[in-house]
Amino acid sequence: MQSAAAIAAAFVSGLIKPSGLWAAAWNKPAFEARALADVLKGIGATDATPSSDITIKAPDLAENGARVQIEVTSRIPGTRSMAIIAEKNPFPLIASFEFSNGAEAFISTYIKMGESANVRAVVNAEGKIYTTAKEVRVTIGGCGA
Amino acid sequence: MAEAMKIRAHMQGDIAEIKVLILHPMETGQRKDAQGEPIPIHFIKQVTATLNGKVVLDAQWSQGIAKNPFLGFKIKGAKAGDKVSVTWSDNKGEANSIETTVTASGSV
Numbered sequence: 001m002q003s004a005a006a007i008a009a010a011f012v013s014g015l016i017k018p019s020g021l022w023a024a025a026w027n028k029p030a031f032e033a034r035a036l037a038d039v040l041k042g043i044g045a046t047d048a049t050p051s052s053d054i055t056i057k058a059p060d061l062a063e064n065g066a067r068v069q070i071e072v073t074s075r076i077p078g079t080r081s082m083a084i085i086a087e088k089n090p091f092p093l094i095a096s097f098e099f100s101n102g103a104e105a106f107i108s109t110y111i112k113m114g115e116s117a118n119v120r121a122v123v124n125a126e127g128k129i130y131t132t133a134k135e136v137r138v139t140i141g142g143c144g145a
Numbered sequence: 146m147a148e149a150m151k152i153r154a155h156m157q158g159d160i161a162e163i164k165v166l167i168l169h170p171m172e173t174g175q176r177k178d179a180q181g182e183p184i185p186i187h188f189i190k191q192v193t194a195t196l197n198g199k200v201v202l203d204a205q206w207s208q209g210i211a212k213n214p215f216l217g218f219k220i221k222g223a224k225a226g227d228k229v230s231v232t233w234s235d236n237k238g239e240a241n242s243i244e245t246t247v248t249a250s251g252s253v
Contacts, residue, residue, distance in 0.1 A: 026190050031207045067211045086209060090175070094209040101220075103194075103201040104160065108217030112173070112209050142211075 045122045048131035056134040065113040065142030078126035079105035088117035112142040150243040161223035225249040
């Protein structure tokens, strides 16, 4: 665990850039944004390039929005971070991940979905931003769960 | 908290596959209890994974991760016998961690 002071020192020395997907602290503006545009702005992804080298594995139809399995893989060389967004959730940004020291650009998890929507992945590879999306239809929304 | 996390790590070729299960309510803050009172928001905000003490995965979560979170990830270049550790902390300041040893291909 890094101390707050160490993180602050890293900011000052320029080791950590306090922007977009690279924010070291919990990205409050992005996570608390309700509008998709504000989420994308909060993670520095307003100008993302669509890419077929990002794969989202998720069901076409999820009966229970409280637990929707997703797997995201990026085959873009130099992928350093990945964000997962459920576009129509009350708070669309689900999670962001930074990979280092050999971690593959792969995440498997279960998310909540309030209603049928695109699940979007945003990837930062060597400072360039890429994105893809997959539609998931939800029978019973999971945000009350 | 001893039963609150589970972890498995085994090799597939030169990649270690890690699977983590965390027992946590992941309350959205939008639900109400039987008396109609709002249930306070309670969710894991940060998860960090290390391989032999070096950070490999740094995650930030919202309340949109499903209850009792599952996290699967992969580490290239790891080998059997390596130590994998996963730590989480939530919006109430609660935290927990678990460590395991990477096992060879084929073992469970």
